[in-house]
Amino acid sequence: MENTNTSDLFAVRSAKLQAMRQAGFDPFSQNWEQKQTSLEAKALFDDTAEEEPGVSVAGRILVFRDMGKACFIKILDRAGEIQAYVKRDEIGESAYEAFKQYDIGDIIGFEGPLFKTKTGEITVRVKTMCLLSKALRPLPEKWHGLVDNEAIYRQRYLDLICNAESRKRMFLRSQIIREIRQFLWNRDFIEVETPMLQSVAGGAAARPFTTHMNALDCDFYLRISLELYLKRLLVAGVDRVFELGRNFRNEGLSRRHNPEFTMIELYQAYSDFRGMMRLIRDLIQHLCKTVIGATQIKNYEGVTIDLGGEWREVRYKDLIIEATQDPQWFSRTKAEKLQKCAELGIEVNPDIEDFEVTKNVYEKCVEPNLIQPTFVTHIQKELCPLAKINKADNSVIDVFELCINGQEIAPAYSEQNDPFIQRTMFEAQAGEDQQAVDQDFLKALEHGMPPAGGLGMGIDRLVILLTGASNIRDTILFPSLRPE
RNA sequence: GGGUCGGUAGCUCAACGGUAGAGCAGUGGCCUUUUAAGCCAUUGGUUCAGGGUUCGAAUCCCUGCCGGCCUACCA
Numbered sequence: 321m322e323n324t325n326t327s328d329l330f331a332v333r334s335a336k337l338q339a340m341r342q343a344g345f346d347p348f349s350q351n352w353e354q355k356q357t358s359l360e361a362k363a364l365f366d367d368t369a370e371e372e373p374g375v376s377v378a379g380r381i382l383v384f385r386d387m388g389k390a391c392f393i394k395i396l397d398r399a400g401e402i403q404a405y406v407k408r409d410e411i412g413e414s415a416y417e418a419f420k421q422y423d424i425g426d427i428i429g430f431e432g433p434l435f436k437t438k439t440g441e442i443t444v445r446v447k448t449m450c451l452l453s454k455a456l457r458p459l460p461e462k463w464h465g466l467v468d469n470e471a472i473y474r475q476r477y478l479d480l481i482c483n484a485e486s487r488k489r490m491f492l493r494s495q496i497i498r499e500i501r502q503f504l505w506n507r508d509f510i511e512v513e514t515p516m517l518q519s520v521a522g523g524a525a526a527r528p529f530t531t532h533m534n535a536l537d538c539d540f541y542l543r544i545s546l547e548l549y550l551k552r553l554l555v556a557g558v559d560r561v562f563e564l565g566r567n568f569r570n571e572g573l574s575r576r577h578n579p580e581f582t583m584i585e586l587y588q589a590y591s592d593f594r595g596m597m598r599l600i601r602d603l604i605q606h607l608c609k610t611v612i613g614a615t616q617i618k619n620y621e622g623v624t625i626d627l628g629g630e631w632r633e634v635r636y637k638d639l640i641i642e643a644t645q646d647p648q649w650f651s652r653t654k655a656e657k658l659q660k661c662a663e664l665g666i667e668v669n670p671d672i673e674d675f676e677v678t679k680n681v682y683e684k685c686v687e688p689n690l691i692q693p694t695f696v697t698h699i700q701k702e703l704c705p706l707a708k709i710n711k712a713d714n715s716v717i718d719v720f721e722l723c724i725n726g727q728e729i730a731p732a733y734s735e736q737n738d739p740f741i742q743r744t745m746f747e748a749q750a751g752e753d754q755q756a757v758d759q760d761f762l763k764a765l766e767h768g769m770p771p772a773g774g775l776g777m778g779i780d781r782l783v784i785l786l787t788g789a790s791n792i793r794d795t796i797l798f799p800s801l802r803p804e
Numbered sequence: 805g806g807g808u809c810g811g812u813a814g815c816u817c818a819a820c821g822g823u824a825g826a827g828c829a830g831u832g833g834c835c836u837u838u839u840a841a842g843c844c845a846u847u848g849g850u851u852c853a854g855g856g857u858u859c860g861a862a863u864c865c866c867u868g869c870c871g872g873c874c875u876a877c878c879a
Contacts (some may be wrong), residue, residue, distance in 0.1 A: 326831040327848030329814055333830095383839085390836035405835060424829070437837050461815040461828050463840050468815085470871045482815095523877035571806090571878050667876095679879090703879060731879095749879085802870070 333456045336421050340454075345418070347451040350603050354378040358395070358402035365434045365442045369489025372433035375444060376401060378452065380427050380481065383462060390442075391419070395428065396481065404444040405431055405437070411446060413742065416550070418451075424462075469777060476797050486794075493783045493795060495611045497564065497748065500584060500779075501588030503606050507599075509560040509586060516566070518541055523547030523706070525749070526569035529579075542568035546585040548761045551735065554772050555764045555768035555769070562586035575791050577580055579800045582779040587735065591773035593707075593718050596732035597695055600775055601631055604693075604782075612786055619725050620790035623691060627724070631693040636716070640678055643685040649678070675702045696752040705745035707733035725785050730777035734783070737772070739765040744758035 326332060340347060353376055356364065361375040379397035390407040408416040410432075422428065431448035437443050460466040465482035472479040472486070479486045501511065519538070521528035522753035523545025532539050546563045553561045564584040572578065588595060608615045608627050641647055644660055652660070654674045661668045661677060668680050678700065690696070698716040701709055707717040716735035736742050743762050750756045783795040793799040 325847070327813075327829095329830060329848095383841095384833090385838045385841050387838070387841080388835045390838090390840045392841080394839085403839085405837070409836075435837090437839090439837075439839065441837095441839075443837085458814050458829055461840095463828065464816045466815075467817095468811090468871085470811090471815090473871090478815095527878080569878080570878075574875090575873085705879080724836085804870080 329458045330456050337454045345456045350450050350452050352378045357399035358397050359399035362442045374433050376431035378429035381424050404446050408447045425459045427453035433802045473799050489787050492787050499610045503603050504562050509562050517544050520758045529568050544569050550587050552764045555767050559589040560622045578792050585776040587774045589770040589772045592734040593732050596773040596775045602729050610643050633695040635698045636696050639686045675700050686724040693719040693724045705749050706736050708736050730773035735772045735774045737769040
């Protein structure tokens with residue numbers, strides 16, 4: 321080898337690979353029968369058995385503890401880690417020479433009987449082994465792992481190899497999604513897939529991403545919500561329907577926002593927001609039971625959140641009055657409200673609408689303090705044009721927003737099914753941009769949509785809650801980053 | 805978009821105006837039950853990039869790039 325620089329790890333490892341290939345062994349053309357995961361293998365060990373059971377496992381080498389003529393290694397597979405003891409006298413001299421060319425990060429398979437070491441660790445006494453993939457780049461340091469945030473997000477594969485916490489969070493997210501589906505299937509919901517490419521991006525008021533379809537030579541939006549297509553299915557007679565998938569919003573990034581994020585929306589005909597209240601509580605408590613194994617969860621600040629039992633229910637107006645200490649808040653003029661905001665230390669753009677001033681109070685003084693699960697009900701109608709207006713008070717709508725851990729986790733409505741009111745709300749919301757009104761959706765409503773309860777929930781934020789993560793990026797494997 | 809903090813070896817971090825260093829990883833040697841294994845020796849750097857100040861810059865200043873946090877925008 322020309323390159324004698326022993327600190328160029330890529331070159332050193334490439335040279336080892338070349339030497340193997342010249343000796344007639346190519347690690348990249350091998351495979352291995354993985355008969356057990358590390359976890360299954362260790363479970364087979366029986367102290368009282370006369371014969372040590374044999375296992376055959378495979379994974380990535382994490383640790384090398386070389387003692388000359390014998391060596392302990394530790395590998396990582398999908399279930400966890402297992403230690404192996406490689407002894408020259410056990411595998412033979414030439415195999416041991418080959419083994420000495422292995423590096424941390426290589427993927428190997430090996431088989432042999434189990435035993436327990438002096439210090440009590442269940443270990444495979446290797447009889448035969450094979451290199452299945454040569455790692456040409458080194459892993460991060462074994463003790464601290466990968467710490468640099470940027471590297472964690474950009475090279476998630478390294479993070480998942482090094483950091484058990486990240487692996488655990490990934491598995492929890494997967495289980496949460498699986499259990500949500502299971503819960504809804506058990507209640508007779510069907511799962512559907514609706515368009516991500518839409519000519520009108522409706523159902524929410526976010527800025528969409530745009531893209532172009534060559535075949536039709538026209539621009540499309542990436543969906544910002546699942547709502548309008550799922551309601552078309554209510555019209556179609558699909559009484560219990562949900563979709564779990566990605567939405568895209570072309571807005572800022574933050575600890576709580578990723579431009580692409582996963583939502584579940586579900587609609588149940590002949591239900592209403594009260595029915596959704598029971599359903600979401602049952603669902604989240606189901607997740608506590610099946611995935612977390614507890615109803616008490618610590619958030620990243622160490623505050624315990626209790627998801628068990630009944631949840632608090634409180635009207636939006638009462639929360640505002642409590643926060644402003646002003647029972648007359650809703651009969652004040654906008655100027656008086658702005659004055660009060662200044663006293664409370666809330667910065668508000670004076671050009672916004674009256675109801676938006678109140679919304680600012682809610683978002684800055686109320687929502688962050690709703691740590692324990694709380695249903696906020698009877699919200700101002702301007703905030704949700706797709707919900708039914710309350711019969712007793714036509715300034716509010718029949719909805720709740722479920723807040724936990726200071727964040728909105730899931731809003732739910734008694735869905736608006738009056739096509740006239742819906743058209744009026746849409747047109748008012750669209751303002752001058754009447755293109756933004758989804759005329760086909762309104763046409764569908766005119767065919768008749770059953771009364772229904774609907775609910776949306778951000779999966780990423782739910783995972784933040786249930787795993788105690790501090791950042792949405794910890795719950796998304798490959799979060800949005802500026803390209804390198 | 806604004807504020808603020810950061811970017812030093814493959815990784816984790818020192819050095820804070822005066823010769824760029826440690827641990828891990830790597831390389832060579834010793835060691836046949838280790839647990840961040842141990843012992844001896846050793847390789848490795850455009851200090852994110854570019855400009856400036858200075859006898860001298862990783863260090864101070866400016867610009868840019870990338871990122872963290874806060875904030876703004878955000879049904």
